[in-house]
Amino acid sequence: MAEKAEAAEGSTAAGRSDSSPxxxxxxxxxxxxxxxxxDFLAVDNISFDVREGEILGFLGPNGAGKSTTIRILTCFMPASSGVVKVAGYDVFTQSLDVRRQIGYMPENTPLYPEMRVREYLMFRATIKGVSRARRRSRVGEIVSLCGISEVENKxxxxxxxGYRQRVGxxxxxxxxxxxxxxxxxxxxLDPNQQQMAKKLxxxxxxxxxxxxxxxxxxxVEEVADRMIIIDRGRLVGxxxxxxxxxxxxxxxxxxxxVAGPRAEVQQTIQAVPGVKSVEVAEHxxxxxxxxxxxxxxxxxxxVARAVLTKNWGLREIRSERMELAEIFARLTTATH
Ligand SMILES: Nc1ncnc2c1ncn2[C@@H]1O[C@H](COP(=O)(O)OP(=O)(O)OP(=O)(O)O)[C@@H](O)[C@H]1O
Ligand SMILES: [Mg+2]
Structure with a gap:
């Protein structure tokens, strides 16, 4: 029901002709x-900025507080404390101005199930203040941009x-x-649709x-310019x-x-002065x-000297950074 209310009020953006303060x-x-x-703390004293024109990935495991944060910054829920400004407008005291700046796609896209796609988008365009003269052509553009032409009369x-999400x-x-x-x-979205949405x-x-x-x-890696990571309500990166x-x-x-006997190779490398830990696999x-x-x-x-002294084949030696996936796992509880 709450989601439905979100739909009805929606983001009543009238375009970006408004100048922000x-x-x-x-x-x-x-x-x-x-x-x-x-008394459940869902978002715990977080601060971040989204810069003009950037794509920011908001990353976190299930229950991290992503949707909660998003609902606050789209004016669908008040914060307990803190300040959020969108295009300079305060979400609490200037919510109408904020909504005019934002196009919001909620998690459970709240659409009107009895309406047809095109009819719905015309209705939404009207609510959001798209001028009568522009409405029909704008809906046409968006239908083709979002790849929903084949369902526009459904x-x-x-x-x-997946299609409902695209309509969202x-x-x-x-x-x-x-x-x-x-x-x-x-x-x-299925993998093909995901590719399309990312491209879009x-x-x-x-x-x-x-x-x-x-x-x-x-x-996030593929699409975003920058990312923020939250976990259990806290900003972790x-x-x-x-x-x-x-x-x-x-x-x-x-x-x-190394081309050599696994156990002995491991032992030898482990014994090199300065080596702290060795993980071994075979490939x-x-x-x-x-x-x-x-x-x-x-x-x-x-390490190279130790391998060559044993007459094993040294096929590769390379200095690697920590994988982003490992960093993410380290920063969050996702893999605990
Ligand atoms: N209306 C609510 N009442 C009580 N607790 C809630 C409510 N909405 C969310 N929560 C709790 O707040 C925490 C954060 O939820 P939120 O939906 O913001 O997480 P999320 O990061 O969007 O997760 P997901 O990836 O599963 O969508 C969760 O523990 C959730 O159970
Ligand atoms: Mg969510």
Whole structure:
């Protein structure tokens, strides 16, 4: 029911002709945001910015507080404390102005199940203030952009989940909002549709500021300029993939491939001075080792010498950064 109410009120964006009071500021500013559901702390004092024109991936495992945060910044729920500004407008005191700036696609896309797709989008365009003269052509553009031409005369309640989600995206885009807020836009899509949706989001870069949530790291890596990670209501990281990698630079390790007897190879490498830990696997008949050294000491030469002294084949030795997936797992409880 609550979701339905969201649909009815929707993001009544009338386009971006409005000038915001502070155009030079970040598109979205979140400061010390906290949200309690009665006594359950769902969002715990988080602060972040979304810069004008960027695509921000809002990443976190299930229950992290992504939808809660998104509902607050789209004015569908009040915060317990903290300040959120969208295009300079306060979500609490200037909610109508905020809604005009935002195209919001909720997690459970609240559509009118009895309406036909085109009819629904015409209705939404009207509510959101798209001029009568523009309405029909704008709906046509969006229908083709979101790949829903083949279902435009179907009844929404009879659409598959993926198509319903695309209609939700079309709805978010219809009034050409300055800011797009998409809650798990890729969740119900099959792999082909996901590719299409990712491509679409990338194509929207520069035209809109976009924040989208997901629990899938790869989606963020592929689409977003920057990401923030939340877990159990707390912000645990923010930055570009490169910044994350640099932050974990001390976690560099060596990847080594050796043609030799597995147990002995492991023992030998483990015994090299400065080596802290060795993980071993086998791949295509080669021993593959992941070697961590003390205080990120460079042990490449010593390791190579140890292998060559034994007359084993040294097929590869490479210094590797920590994988983003490992960083994500380290920062969150996703894999605990
Ligand atoms: N209306 C509510 N009343 C009480 N608790 C709620 C309510 N909505 C969400 N929660 C709780 O708040 C926490 C955060 O929920 P939220 O929906 O924001 O997470 P999420 O990151 O969007 O997760 P998901 O990936 O599963 O969509 C969860 O523990 C959830 O159970
Ligand atoms: Mg959610």
């Amino acid at each position: 502070s155009a030079s500021q970040a598109a979205i500013e979140v400061k010390d945001l906290t949200k309690y559901y009665v 009844i929404i309640g009879q659409l598959s989940k 995206l079309a709805d978010a885009l219809i009034a050409d909002p300055r800011i797009l807020v998409l809650d798990e836009p890729l969740a119900s 989001i990338k194509e929207l870069r520069g035209k809109h500021t976009i924040i989208f949530s997901t629990h899938i790291l790869a989606d 923010a930055g570009t993939p490169d910044e994350f990698a640099r932050r974990f630079e001390s976690e560099r390790h060596l990847r080594i491939e 295509d008949g080669l021993v593959v080792l992941k070697v961590r050294s003390e205080a990120a000491k460079d042990v490449r030469e010593e």
